[in-house]
Amino acid sequence: MPARDHKKRSTSNLKRTTSNFESKAIVANPHRHLTIELNCLMIDLHCHILHGFDDGPEIFAESVQMAQAFARSGYQIIAATPHMIPGTAWMPSTDRIKKEVSGLNQTIENAGLELEIVFGMEIAMDPQITDLLDDERLLPLGNSSFLLIEPPFQQLPPNWEQIIFSILAKGYSILIAHPERCGQLADNPGLIDELIKTGVFLQVSWGSFFGQYGRAAARLARIMATKGQIHCLATDSHHLGGHNPSMMHTAGLKLRKLIGLENVRKLTTDNPQRVLNGKPPQPMTLSAAMTARKRRWWRWW
Helix, strand or coil: CCHHHHHHHHHHHHCCCHHHHHHHHHHHCCCCHHHHHHCCCEEEEEECCCCCCCCCCCCHHHHHHHHHHHHHCCEEEEEECCEECCCCCCCCCHHHHHHHHHHHHHHHHHCCCCCEEEECCEEECCCCHHHHHHCCCCCCCCCCCEEEEECCCCCCCCCHHHHHHHHHHCCCEEEEECHHHCHHHHHCCHHHHHHHHCCCEEEEEHHHHCCCCCHHHHHHHHHHHHCCCCCEEECCECCCCCCCHHHHHHHHHHHHHHHCHHHHHHHHHHHHHHHHCCCCCCCCCCCHHHHHHHHHHHHCC
């Protein structure tokens, strides 16, 4: 599918009637309860679905199986975001990513799946980003101006603020991938506010609410949810085992109790769609119940 058709198709998908959505979801998704309650199909802006790029699937057939799993789980759009780590073997060309996305979309269409793949990258937070942008070696999410930026797992670079400002100065927006998994942020949740003040937006992984990445990440994800600091939720899916789209149903139902259905819809559909349309995500709607739950986070899971 031509990239220029993405926005038109994405918008039309969101306008499906309730009756049509429910009938399709019941057939396609045995874990349909959350998606029917949301009354919309979801969007995932962080997925390693392309084969042979990084630690995602090794063969094309696995990519197709992942696409089938996403469709069954109630997704309508996913962003293919292979790792881009400057100075390593994981520096894929933009042309190769676009070619693989095009081929996968064609296979998905031939299989009759109502799912669209858009291109992107998960870009390591690195001082070389601005030079790579000048050389046109980086891809935003779809046709937007948003870059998916991954912070280090231990601590932010000493010059992290300058890296962010230099990217923003070039007219790009930033969606930070899984900040809850950065040890420095988990140890000092107050830094999340500093990140947001720089003008970036935050994407949390579903698996963090399961404790898939450890207690510290689960705790910070919980804190961010109750403080309204999350802008998007994503699977960070790499394969059908472990990181996979189906796991979000159990987490989603619990998350609904924590932050409410309106916020879940905002993080899984509305805000990801805004990102793809080049618009800033909307903040979560805080409630008195969410504020009260901040004091009881350890009882949730």
